[in-house]
Every structure is written in structure tokens, then in C-alpha cells.
Amino acid sequence: MKKELDKDYxxxxxxxxxxxxxxxxxxxxMENLRTNKELKEDNKIPDPVQRKTRD
Numbered sequence: 001m002k003k004e005l006d007k008d009y010x011x012x013x014x015x016x017x018x019x020x021x022x023x024x025x026x027x028x029x030m031e032n033l034r035t036n037k038e039l040k041e042d043n044k045i046p047d048p049v050q051r052k053t054r055d
Contacts, residue, residue, distance in 0.1 A: 017023040036046035 017026055039046045
């Protein structure tokens with residue numbers, strides 16, 4: 001049996017976008033993210049590796 005949520009339900013955890021407009025803006029920001037290589041060329045430190053693959 002599926003539990004129905006109220007139309008105004010908001011999850012207690014955080015979310016990246018609350019509206020479609022925010023989601024569109026986030027998509028535009030993500031399209032313009034610089035790669036690790038580009039960051040290194042500007043002498044900036046890229047994000048650390050989150051997960052190493054197994055050999």
C-alpha cells in the first residue's frame with residue numbers, strides 16, 4: 001500500500017532545488033563548471049577523489 005504525501009510536503013533533509021526555476025539555474029551552473037585539468041592550469045586545487053576504483 002503506497003502512502004500518499006500532502007501536496008505541501010517538504011522533506012526534512014536538504015535538497016538542491018526547491019523549484020523548477022532553481023533546477024534550471026543549477027543546470028546552467030553545472031554546464032559551466034571547469035574541469036580538474038582547467039583548475040590545475042590556473043594553479044587551483046580540484047576536488048579530491050571521492051572514491052577509488054579497485055584494481
